[in-house]
Amino acid sequence: MKKKVFIIGSGFSSLSASCYLAKAGFDVTIFEKNKNYGGRARQFKENGFTFDMGPSWYWMPDVFERFFNDFGKKSADFYEAKKLDPAYRVIFSKKNQIKIGKNVENIVDSFEKIEKGSGKELRKFLNESKDNYDLAVSNMLYKMPGKSIFELINTKTIFKINLFISNIKNQINKKFKDPRLRSILQFPVLFLGAKPAETPAFYNFMNYADFGLGTWQPKNGFYDVVQAMIKIAKEHNVKFLNNSSIEEILVKNQRAIGLKTKKSFFKCDFILSGADYSHTEKLLQNKYRQYSDSYWSKKTWSPSSLLFYIGLDKKIVDLDHHNLFFDTDFEKHADEIYSNPKWPSSPLFYLNITSKTYKHTAPKNCENLFILIPISTNLKDSEFIREKYFNLVIQRIEDTIQENIKDHIVYKKSYCIKDFKSDYNSYGGNAYGLANTLKQTAFLRPKLKSKKVKNLYFSGQLTVPGPGVPPAIVSGKLVSDLIIKDEINI
Numbered sequence: 131m132k133k134k135v136f137i138i139g140s141g142f143s144s145l146s147a148s149c150y151l152a153k154a155g156f157d158v159t160i161f162e163k164n165k166n167y168g169g170r171a172r173q174f175k176e177n178g179f180t181f182d183m184g185p186s187w188y189w190m191p192d193v194f195e196r197f198f199n200d201f202g203k204k205s206a207d208f209y210e211a212k213k214l215d216p217a218y219r220v221i222f223s224k225k226n227q228i229k230i231g232k233n234v235e236n237i238v239d240s241f242e243k244i245e246k247g248s249g250k251e252l253r254k255f256l257n258e259s260k261d262n263y264d265l266a267v268s269n270m271l272y273k274m275p276g277k278s279i280f281e282l283i284n285t286k287t288i289f290k291i292n293l294f295i296s297n298i299k300n301q302i303n304k305k306f307k308d309p310r311l312r313s314i315l316q317f318p319v320l321f322l323g324a325k326p327a328e329t330p331a332f333y334n335f336m337n338y339a340d341f342g343l344g345t346w347q348p349k350n351g352f353y354d355v356v357q358a359m360i361k362i363a364k365e366h367n368v369k370f371l372n373n374s375s376i377e378e379i380l381v382k383n384q385r386a387i388g389l390k391t392k393k394s395f396f397k398c399d400f401i402l403s404g405a406d407y408s409h410t411e412k413l414l415q416n417k418y419r420q421y422s423d424s425y426w427s428k429k430t431w432s433p434s435s436l437l438f439y440i441g442l443d444k445k446i447v448d449l450d451h452h453n454l455f456f457d458t459d460f461e462k463h464a465d466e467i468y469s470n471p472k473w474p475s476s477p478l479f480y481l482n483i484t485s486k487t488y489k490h491t492a493p494k495n496c497e498n499l500f501i502l503i504p505i506s507t508n509l510k511d512s513e514f515i516r517e518k519y520f521n522l523v524i525q526r527i528e529d530t531i532q533e534n535i536k537d538h539i540v541y542k543k544s545y546c547i548k549d550f551k552s553d554y555n556s557y558g559g560n561a562y563g564l565a566n567t568l569k570q571t572a573f574l575r576p577k578l579k580s581k582k583v584k585n586l587y588f589s590g591q592l593t594v595p596g597p598g599v600p601p602a603i604v605s606g607k608l609v610s611d612l613i614i615k616d617e618i619n620i
């Protein structure tokens with residue numbers, strides 16, 4: 131008889147694991163507390179506008195391709211994706227903006243125009259960054275379940291030890307002088323959830339992901355990926371239960387025996403949780419938890435976000451698909467997220483408009499705006515505060531594009547800490563999990579396999595490899611490999 135695996139949550143790591151496990155012959159069921167699947171990557175449609183709720187930067191297309199290839203498919207079998215040109219626009223002020231082109235040649239030219247000699251320096255930097263990408267993504271990522279330090283040490287990484295000790299901010303600052311170029315090169319690191327000064331220089335492979343591999347957009351939004359993965363899962367007979375919040379993981383003699391929802395008890399052989407790790411441990415009796423409250427409270431969390439989903443009844447001329455408003459002090463904002471947590475005095479923010487690339491994601495002659503303000507976790511969240519920041523960012527957008535948008539808003543929804551907590555059981559309302567700092571890398575992250583319950587496993591952005599959609603997909607693969615290996619012994 132097939133061994134039964136229950137998976138808590140339907141985020142990317144859970145979907146990925148469900149496909150690998152079902153393919154390996156397990157009987158897999160996903161329990162999702164929300165009505166819709168996809169976790170932080172859910173999507174909603176309102177008044178003809180389509181909004182992806184979370185991820186919007188489709189980077190590292192090779193990781194997505196590798197997943198589909200493992201099931202004899204390719205992404206194009208499920209969705210169309212376009213490489214964006216420009217990839218994104220960085221706004222330092224109304225008159226001072228830089229567009230990042232779709233290939234290295236264009237970007238080198240843009241750098242050279244800003245700082246003499248920086249084009250050549252960028253090429254050298256990207257060569258190193260590509261080298262690290264090949265090492266990290268092609269060689270290490272899929273072989274590092276985070277069990278021990280020895281996964282990190284090999285004949286190639288040993289020569290790169292300085293890149294683990296030094297930080298990416300220093301490395302960039304040594305090579306580039308212009309503050310705008312420095313900010314652009316530090317931007318990809320923000321996906322890892324920590325300050326560039328606290329992120330090992332080895333993670334400069336994200337710069338190759340950015341400039342070398344480019345920024346892509348699926349035709350109907352990021353949710354195309356969720357739907358593709360659900361399709362593969364269903365083809366392999368994975369069962370999906372929505373509106374099924376797990377209230378308890380039952381354990382007997384150090385073995386998980388089943389899951390409890392409000393109404394029922396379900397028996398199984400293995401449990402994998404793709405829900406926030408800290409929440410999952412709360413579903414266990416105290417003696418089966420590996421990490422204490424104080425462990426979680428001392429961690430460096432990736433930021434939370436204040437999000438706005440806005441429908442406009444007109445087109446905006448002078449903006450692109452991805453726009454970074456870097457028109458205030460980066461250091462001060464980072465300090466207000468990490469070192470001295472409070473609502474930011476003058477935040478940087480990000481504005482996404484998918485209808486710039488795919489018109490059908492908004493009604494005719496309209497635009498769908500998604501605004502993301504990174505903030506610290508655990509801040510006091512209220513309608514009053516949300517409205518204050520809404521007015522602030524709308525004013526900054528209007529000042530930059532010199533157009534009225536306030537009077538053209540026909541749809542508006544906000545999303546913040548309270549929603550992250552209630553929708554996803556997210557620790558402190560974090561948006562993308564535990565940051566990848568030196569002390570929270572690889573074997574130093576919370577483990578994929580419980581040390582206290584024999585057949586209990588974890589995946590997703592709080593464990594290895596870390597935050598972001600590509601790592602979540604890899605996390606699902608790594609944890610399913612462990613379960614497949616353990617099947618014989620359990």
Ligand SMILES: Cc1cc2nc3c(=O)[nH]c(=O)nc-3n(C[C@H](O)[C@H](O)[C@H](O)COP(=O)(O)OP(=O)(O)OC[C@H]3O[C@@H](n4cnc5c(N)ncnc54)[C@H](O)[C@@H]3O)c2cc1C
Nearest residue numbers: 139141143163169170184185186187376405590591598599
């Ligand atoms: C605003 C935002 C923007 C982002 N932008 C990007 C981006 O541009 N590019 C990128 O690559 N990444 C981005 N990310 C990060 C990326 O979306 C996440 O890292 C990834 O989707 C997390 O996947 P996961 O598998 O960890 O699960 P999650 O998406 O966290 O899903 C966990 C699931 O578990 C469910 N759950 C929780 N508790 C229970 C329970 N008790 N019972 C049943 N179900 C439960 C939740 O409802 C949820 O569906 C962004 C994230 C956010 C929030």
